[in-house]
Every structure is written in C-alpha cells, then in structure tokens.
Amino acid sequence: MSQPAGHRDEGLIQLIDPSGRRTPNEELDPWVTDVDVDALRGLHTDMVAIRRIDQEGTALQRQGELALWPPLLGQEAAQIGAGRALEDDDFIFPSYRETGLAYCRGVDAEDTLRVWRGNAYSGWDPFGKNMATPQIIIGAQTLHAAGYAMGIKYDGGSQAAITFFGDGATSQGDVNEAMVFAASYQAPVVFFCQNNHWAISEPVELQSNTHIADRPVGFGIPSLRVDGNDVLACLAATRIALDRARTGNGPTFIEAVTYRMGPHTTADDPTRYRDANELDLWAAKDPIERLEKHLAGLGLDTAELQAGAAVVADAVAEKLRKAIIGLQDPQPMDVFENVYSQPHATLDRQREHYALYQQQFADAGSATEGGAR
Amino acid sequence: MSQPAGHRDEGLIQLIDPSGRRTPNEELDPWVTDVDVDALRGLHTDMVAIRRIDQEGTALQRQGELALWPPLLGQEAAQIGAGRALEDDDFIFPSYRETGLAYCRGVDAEDTLRVWRGNAYSGWDPFGKNMATPQIIIGAQTLHAAGYAMGIKYDGGSQAAITFFGDGATSQGDVNEAMVFAASYQAPVVFFCQNNHWAISEPVELQSNTHIADRPVGFGIPSLRVDGNDVLACLAATRIALDRARTGNGPTFIEAVTYRMGPHTTADDPTRYRDANELDLWAAKDPIERLEKHLAGLGLDTAELQAGAAVVADAVAEKLRKAIIGLQDPQPMDVFENVYSQPHATLDRQREHYALYQQQFADAGSATEGGAR
Amino acid sequence: MSALTFGKALNAGLRHSMEADSKVVLMGEDIGKLGGVFRITDGLQKDFGQHRVIDTPLAESGIVGTAVGMAYRGFRPVVEIQFDGFVYPAFDQIVSQVAKLHYRTHGQVSMPLTIRIPFGGGIGSPEHHSESPEAYFAHTAGLRVVSPSNPQDAYVMLQQAIACNDPVVFFEPKRRYHERGEVDLDGGMAGPDLGSAVIRRRGTDVTLVAYGALVKTALDAATAAEDDGISIEVIDLRSLSPVDYATVEASVKRTGRLVVTHEAAQTLGLGAEIAASITERCFYHLEHAPVRVTGFDIPYPYSKLEMHHLPDLDRILDGVDRAMDRPNSLSSLEG
Amino acid sequence: MSALTFGKALNAGLRHSMEADSKVVLMGEDIGKLGGVFRITDGLQKDFGQHRVIDTPLAESGIVGTAVGMAYRGFRPVVEIQFDGFVYPAFDQIVSQVAKLHYRTHGQVSMPLTIRIPFGGGIGSPEHHSESPEAYFAHTAGLRVVSPSNPQDAYVMLQQAIACNDPVVFFEPKRRYHERGEVDLDGGMAGPDLGSAVIRRRGTDVTLVAYGALVKTALDAATAAEDDGISIEVIDLRSLSPVDYATVEASVKRTGRLVVTHEAAQTLGLGAEIAASITERCFYHLEHAPVRVTGFDIPYPYSKLEMHHLPDLDRILDGVDRAMDRPNSLSSLEG
C-alpha cells in the first residue's frame, strides 16, 4: 500500500532561520548567489513597505474610509520573496491578499486599496501590470493561470504564469483541476500556496491531514515546502520553479508555510477561534525581524536599516492616504458600463430608462439623489 | 523538491498472473486464505454471468430494444472482485458501468438494463439493494459516498461505503473534493477506480501523467494499485480497504488497472481513436481466461467449468431477454410523478392541464396519441 | 413572544429543529467555533457537538455533495453557503443531484436538504457578496425555494424547510439580519404553509409583490404612497417555488394592477415569471401591464454604486406610478 | 450554395474561423481524434494540430477556467461542452468569471469565449443528455446567448459568435444535427446581426416565437394551421440574450397575439421573459394573454416519456388555439 507521509515537521526548506542565521541548503543555495547585502536590504525595505501599506489598510478601514481590508500581516516574506523572483512579463494570478505582489509590480497602493473602498472592482489594468486583479472566488484564478500557461506554451512564449492561493483553497475542485491541466500539458505555471494556517476560522488540518506540498506530487507536479517567513528561501524556491517553467519542465508547486498574524479581514474576530499562544509562537518567526537579525549579523546597523526602510514606507503611506481620501465617487450611470463590449439591446434600454429616472431628480432641482418625492 | 514518480511499470499488485500462475504477495495473501477452489469457481461463474449480461445488453441495443448500452467487457474481475468482497450492508455508489456490482447485489439483470431502454432512470430501490442507481454525471457519486461514510461515522454504524468511477473521473473537481472530505473526516469509504485506460476517446495519460494510485496519497489516503484483471487481487484489495474502513482507519483508494475491451457505449466507434494492437495485448490478459487457466492448474476441467458457468449465464440471459421485451411502457402522466414528495401548486396545475390536453385525444376517440388534429 | 433579531430567530429555528430531530445536522464553512460569518449558527456546535455542527473543508460542491450522501444515510442536512456568490461551485450537485434524485429514483430516495444562502445587497460588500441567484433555483424543477422577510417567518419557515422532505433552497436577506421583530418561540413551526404568500398590508389600487429584504422597502413605499392617496396592497411572496399564485391572483383581480420588485436582474428574474403567470390568469382584470422594478441586467456593481442597482422606495413608487398611469419617469416616452 | 447538414455547417464555420484567425482554438472532451461525440470538430485536429484543437481532461470547470486563462493570453477559445447536462460543473467559472471579467476589469480584459453546448431532447438519450439550460445563462448579465435553428445560421452565427468580443453561449439544437439545408459557404459570416431575430414565415393572426429545434416544429405547425385558416407568423428568436424585442414587438402589434414555445421548463423559461416584456411593450395591442407552450416544470424525463414533455406540433397548435380564443384543451376551465 502506498502510504501518505502525514504531517511531519521536517522537510521545511529554510535559508535563514528565525534567529537570523543563514542555514545552507544544497538545492536552494545556487539560486541566491547573486543576493548580496544590498539586495537583502531591498527585500527588507519591500517587506517594511508592504507591512505599512497593510497597516494603513487596516487603519483606513477603522476610519470608515475602506469598507473592508484583508491584511497580509505575517506573510511579507512569502509575497516579496515570490514577487522579486518574477520577471516583469511573467503573469500573476492572485487571490485577494496579494498586496505585496501588486507592490512588486509597481501598482500604486491606492490602486490596490480602492477596490476595498467599493470604488472599483479592479484597481489596475491587468495587461499594464501583467497581473490579474483580485480574485475573490476561492481557487478560481488557479485555472486561469494554468490556461494562461497553456497559452504561453502554444504561442511559444518564454514567460511563466504564477498563481497565489491559500491553504483553504486547496480543497476547492478548481485548484485540483488546475493541477490536472497543468500536469497534463506540462504548462509553465507555478502554484504558490501561502499556507497561513487558517481559512477564516478553519485550521489547515481540516483541509488536509498531510502536508499541502504532498498533494501536487500525486498529480505529477514536483513541489517545494519552504519556510514562508524566510524571504530568501521564498525567493530561491520561486526562482527554481520559474526556471523549470521556462526550460520546458512544466509546473511546480510551492507551499510557503507562514502565518496570518491578523484577522482574516477587518470584519473577522480571530479571538473566537484561535489561541493567543499560537500568535506568540509565530511572532517569534517574524519575517522582517528575521531578516533584520540576519543583516545585523552581516554587520548592518538595525536602527539605520529600519530608518531607511521607514523613509520609503512613510512616503508610500502618505501618498496612499491622500489618494484614497481624495478619491472621487463613481457616477451613477457607470453601473451600466462594461457589462458588454458591444451594444446589448435589453441593457441599453434599461440604461436609457434609468437615465430618465435620474433626470427626474435633476429636474426636481434636488441636490441629493432620491429626493424627488 | 518532492518529485512525482511518473508512470512506472512496477507496483501493480497481482495474485494470479495472466498465465494463471498464483504469485505470492505478502500484503494481500492473508486476505484470501479462505478462497478455496469452490470460491474461485463462484468468482468464475459470476464473471461469466456478467459478461453474458453485458453481451445481451449489446445485442439488445443492436436489435433496437435498448437505446444505449455501456459495456463492461474486460472489467469483470475488477467488478466481481470488489463486489464479492462487500458485505450486504456496505453501500455502493456506482457510475453507469457497474453491471457487475448490481449483479452481486442481486439486482435482476432486466432491472439493470431497463434504464438503458429509456423506461426508467432507476431500475431498483437503492435502499433495498444498498446500492445507488447509475450516476451519469462523472464523479458526482464519489462525494455521495464520502458523505454517506461521514454519516456512518456519525451514527456509529459498522458499514463502509464504496464508490466506483473511471480513470477519466479522476480529473473532476468532485472526485478530488471527495478525497479531501474523506481524508479530513477519516470517513469509512473506499474509492475504487477502474482505470480502463480510456475515457471515451481520451487515453488515461491525458488525465494524469503519473499513476492514478499516486494521487490519493497526496490527499493523505493510502492506495493500492492492483491488477484489475485479477479477480483474486481485486477481492483481496477491497477486503483490505473495507477492513481499514471498519476498524476506524479511514478511506482507502484502489486503482484497478484494467481495460475497456469494447466501445465506450454502443454509440461509440473506438476504431477512430485506438489501435487494434492494444486490444490484442489486453485480450491476452483476459480476466476470465486467466482464472480458467488458474483453475486448470488446480486440476479443474476447463470445459466442465465453462459448461457449469454457462448454465447460470444462460438462465440469466433468457430471463433477461423475456423481461426486457415484455416491459410495459410507462404512462404519459408518469412524467409528473416524484418531482416532489409533496404537492407543488405550479406543477400540479401543469399536470391538471396536461391531463385535460390528453383527454382531448381520448375524447376524439383516437387510439394513438397526437392524433386529435 | 420575544423580540429577536432576524439572525437570532434563524439561530433559534436551527436549535429547535436540532432538538426535535437528532438527524438534523448542520454543515458549512466556519459554522462551528466561529458560528458562521454572520453568527447564525452561534453556540450550536458548543451545544450539539462537532458531529451535528460540522465545519467543512472549503469546497461548496463537496459540502452539498457530501450532504447528499448524508441524506442517503438518513440524515437531514442543513447546509450553509457562506455568501450568495459562492453557491455556484455547488451548482452541479444542486441541479443534477439534489433536485433530481427523488425523480431519478422514482421516489425511493428523498433529499430533505435545506440549503441556506444569505443573499442580496445593500451592505457595502465586495464582489460576489451581494448577489440574488434565486431565479436559477426557482427555474430548477425538484427544488423548493423560499425566502423569509422577518424574524417570525425566519424562525418558522426555517423549521418548516428542515422538516420538508423535499430539498429547499432557503434565501436569507442578509441585510435584515440585524433587524428585530417579535417571534413566537413557543409556536414551533406553526404558521402559514411554507408554500404560501402572505398579504402584509391591504390595499385597493395596486398589488405590490416583494420578497426577502424588499418586503420592508415595499411596506415603507406603501406607507409613503398613502400620503399621495394611493392604496398599495403588499404581498410578501415567501415562496419562490412554487409561487402562491392563488393569493397574488386574487389580489390582482381586486386591484387590477401589479408591480413586482426584486434585487435580481430583470431578465428572467422572478418578476418575469410572475408578470407572465398573472397576465395569463388575470388578463381581463389587468388595467396596465405588470410593472417590474428590479436590479438591472448587470453584474452586481461595486458597493459605492449599489444603490443605483437596488430597487429602493423611490424606484418602487415610480413603478407604482407607471402601473397606475400616473406621471412617472417614463412618461416622456409615451404617446 | 451547398447542401450541408447542421453538423457539417458548424464544422465548416469552425474551420472558417480557425483559418481567419490563428488565435481561435478549440477545447473540449473528445474533440480531437474522435471529432467530438457528435463529430462537429471532425477532421479539425488533423488539419490544425493538437495546439489548436485541444483534447482536455474530463473536467468542465477546468475546461472553461483554462479557456479564461487562454483568453487572458490573447486566444479566442471555443469550448465544447459535450452535452447540455454537463455544463453545470463549469457554472461557477461561467457565471463568476466569464460573464463578469469585462465588468470587473472596467473593460480592460475581454472574454471572447464561445461556449458551444448541444442542447435539447428528442433523441432518446439517457439522463442529463437532453436538457435545455439556456435560461440560466440568459439570466446572467455579461453573457450573450444564441441558438441557430438551421444550417445556414449555424454556419454564420458560429463565426459571428467566435468573432464577438463578448462571451457567447452557443446552444446547438442537437436533434437537428443531421438535417440538411443550403449553406452559403462563400458568404463567410455575412448575415443578420448575431443579436437579431428573423421572421421565418409571415402571418397575420398570431405571432409564434421559437428558437433552436422548435423553429422547425413551429413552421410545421404554421403549415398545418393554414388548413384551419389560421395565419401564423413564425419568429426564429436566434438570440436569447439580448432578445430582439423590436422584431417581436412589431409582429405582435400586427397580430395582437403571442405564443412562445421552448423545451425548457415553463417557470422562468424564456417564455416568461418574452411574455412579460411583450406585455409591457404591447399591452394595448394584445387581444389575449401571451401563451406559453413549453416543457413542464420537471426534470427531463426518461426517453420513453420525453414526447410527453416536449412541445410538439399538436401542443403548439393547442397553444395557438388558446391565444386565438378558439376551442382548446383548457376550454372546459373557462367560464
């Protein structure tokens, strides 16, 4: 009988341990030889910046400027490690939590946030950034990535597709079908699962009683199970996977083991379902502090490092707050736009009727809507 | 990196090889110590009987007595091996091809066939036979089995659920979700995949570039990859899986490697997509001949063995033909029955109106329907 | 009688059903410790255990599909779909299995499932969290579809749905979860038949049909119209499959005019069916074509614009004006 | 002009589209070597290669979901769903992704997918092989839904659908696959607009609206009715979203009477929408309530009974009699 391995604790690939020590790894080391102190500093600044954007998201939601916010707190290493491994023309299919990936792609933070204000469903042009906009249907985007990668193969492109999803998503049929298609066509796609241990209130053990990284192997897809709080390991693993994709070796699956330090969204109350101790445990593995310790070991002054990163983060945050609060509300008739790309008789009639309806209020000289009566 | 094994040729568990030789297997042997010559003879008769029912199905379709027939030719060992391992109160969730399982459950052959005549959607009472009726939506039944098994666990039953599906079905989200649920709740369910190498015109390699039996392992479900043309191995594997289910050890996955010797259904023309050589190759592994050779090796006279089985098969076939041809057509107003178990005002009105409509033709004294005008 | 919120009334209904029948089990995402994202199942896992209030993996087809298996085993599963827009992965299991199994098995297998779906908009949510997919299910033979509009109905109808041997898709107007009303907790599931509509307000000029969240809006509209001397009869549909046409027909025969309102898209929304059926039944009583005041044929818009999609009091009254041949937004198109 | 079967006309349309645009790719189960279970893609893989005619794993959500990804990459995928009843596993990808992506991205991402679905009954098939799910899609904003009724339209409309930048659900009346008709193979995709209805037969007494397989039945009914002195105008709807109401409205304003027929269940079938919309537009021209002659609100029955579910010539004529206030099956209910 072929036996599953079960949840083991070994097998987590690491390059920098929680104490900041660089631990050698034969498989990953060759992929980060170019990552010098400056590059590490860059990764640190990135992580600090997206943590700040994330804090602003939470704060803006509390102030009523956003309707909702899905924090990434704790997942900075996974997102920056992956994001900085990508080439600009690799196409990203994210879920709703990939603020860090959008940042790596040069999406203005306000464009990431305005979706959560309710001002738009998409904050950027997917083709301008080579990154799809947030996907809320759990797992749906993994099939899009597999299909995009099939397309790369068919049109002879040299890029890769990469898709991000959570531990909970692995239970969805779509994610499993995405693996079937990717394996069948040996499509150049990277499955990047941020196992942050929770799907809202459900622990990862409910979704899988073995390591998530074991799953793809049974589909014929090799996998890497990396420490998701180790930015260097995440960078290396993603580079390996991308290289496999580009060299015709098909899909790779990365499980980045990390932790959602905040609530699922600002609407969530995690004290109802999880233990504060767990949080402490993971706080000790914080991705930013870990890199700071590592850089201190390399002789960098931590205070100076932090100050440098704060400059960048402060600038981003300031611009963000101004932009969000200054956002114009969309126009009523916008609801009818872009349902179709070409005229649609039934909808066009509804638009016309609603315009007449709106006109009444204007005619009645009412400043606010809904005041005709 | 965790690497998939790819399609290997080793690893197929066998107890009787194609030449009829009994090959020892440490894991399976203990589970068939009770299977003496008489029992083997019984398995032989079963296989001959269901092959005959199958032939009758094909013949009746050619004669216009059935609208369609999905043959099982070549898969007798998988179905009888599994079927005879089950207890009566284990619940079976089949696809559309499990004629052999229905036979094991004492379903009259005419009740299996009349669905394919278009006289019914179900030929038997699922609770009378502890077997659901054919499922045509690929893979849907695997979730029902997982749920039923969860129910067994919750109500403290000692039975198991077992579900049958094909190699093609493994690509469906539902089948993968069924494994997620089964693993998560450690439900007493057996996944029995008849890998008959084809999903209509698609070879199994399109669905999976690694062994199907590797898939469940990644979900935390142990698997057995058995020679599906070896009735003894199928019997043993299913007994192992059922025992695991009953003793609280959760789900097991069996891949029975076999071959669809006939067309997908009588509507299919396999010469369009597969090689005749492949057929010859598999003909040499025929499950019935193989058991005959094995029994010959144990001293049984093959002609006598065949004659004995033919008596049973002939009787089944004769009864079947008479019953099918004698089937009454259903009544027009039956279309309205059993949509709901309780009155439904809208449908009841439609029923009433259609009765009036029908009445017209009767009033017009027309013997045939549709002749009022 | 106790004053309860809509959400608490549902919770009480679940509790009552679970006490009454040990085969009733709840299944869904986050319904255990968390009590569901809307807390409808709050406290039930604590009281009934993990075998009766089952947190499931994140897979809607899996939830409904395993619930089908549980029903085969004799259970009476109550499934929670977390939000309206997340029911589609389960569509195949609902349409091809839940709805058809009783028919397929010639009545031998019952599917006493209740599929609870918080639905509708107006709460400022992101995409997929404000949809009104009820027409998909009302078009599907084999399902019953209902939607309560107030706490008392929430309490009673949920118990009736769970007790029903047919599968029931149970739409909960999430924007009313926090509204309070009197609930007769001792009445159990006594109340009007699950398939029946209820006249919430008598009127003589026009019949206004609504369900779910818009019943309240419709009642407010009727109050407002009173000032203009218009008497609106408000019918709370409650059951979307079957529709209680007897009640609607009798009303329209009195008023001669019909307005139907819902949040779902207009094309092939419930309004289409009700307009068509009532026209069939009341053609010679109608003084104006039935009027539909509905969401537009658009994906649900982002929340800053949702009030331009959702029928509100003013849009309903404009529809009433159309039905009454009074000056209205479309008057300029006539002639 | 060449005489082609409906199926061959579709094949020719696919071939033409693939020749015209190298980004057109076909995806589906068994569409390669086998040419699909109905042979609609026969020979195309041989001629265009495995990268343009892609046999997919057995997973409908996967097929549509990867087609979405292919569209992101600039392809124009044509997906084959093997039978009507197998589209539901893909429902989520169709409703939440295909239909909504253009809206979600404020027009930046187009979804020029064509989803081909052989639909309808009358061919003696087992369960799930004879369904009419078109209303689910016509209710879904963001999708276009069409159905050709004859080889010429099959050829032209399929090319138009593929060329359309919006997603199109393309329903093929499988029971007409083997019927022949003249096809102008040199005309390319020239023809009436994809969104337009076509009057197939002029008449003065009653407007009969049909689509797909029932257009032929409707035309036969019109011929039969002639003998009784009834002049039926037959409209082939062709487009189910949007419905070409201008054409239907103009016709009903001439005839004053409307009958709609389809195989799908009555409740919330296209007939409901057309009856409601035409009543809105033509109320004062209507001399009788619009009549629906449709499948019943039942799961599609097993094949020995399918003729008791499917509208046929006699049931359509009975509907015409109702619309014309002539003696009919329901006469006894009146008074």
Ligand SMILES: Cc1ncc(C[n+]2csc(CCOP(=O)(O)OP(=O)(O)O)c2C)c(N)n1
């Ligand atoms: C199809 C679907 N079902 C349910 C939900 C509701 N939901 C939103 S996020 C979430 C949990 C996701 O967990 P995971 O995949 O681990 O990602 P994480 O939120 O932890 O990043 C759920 C159940 C949804 N968005 N889509």
Ligand SMILES: Cc1ncc(C[n+]2csc(CCOP(=O)(O)OP(=O)(O)O)c2C)c(N)n1
């Ligand atoms: C959801 C769904 N999609 C497509 C089909 C059409 N179909 C019927 S059988 C079949 C192939 C099934 O192959 P496999 O699972 O290997 O089972 P086998 O027929 O070989 O026993 C297909 C595609 C279906 N019945 N259901």
Ligand SMILES: [Mg+2]
């Ligand atoms: Mg998670």
Ligand SMILES: [Mg+2]
């Ligand atoms: Mg097969």
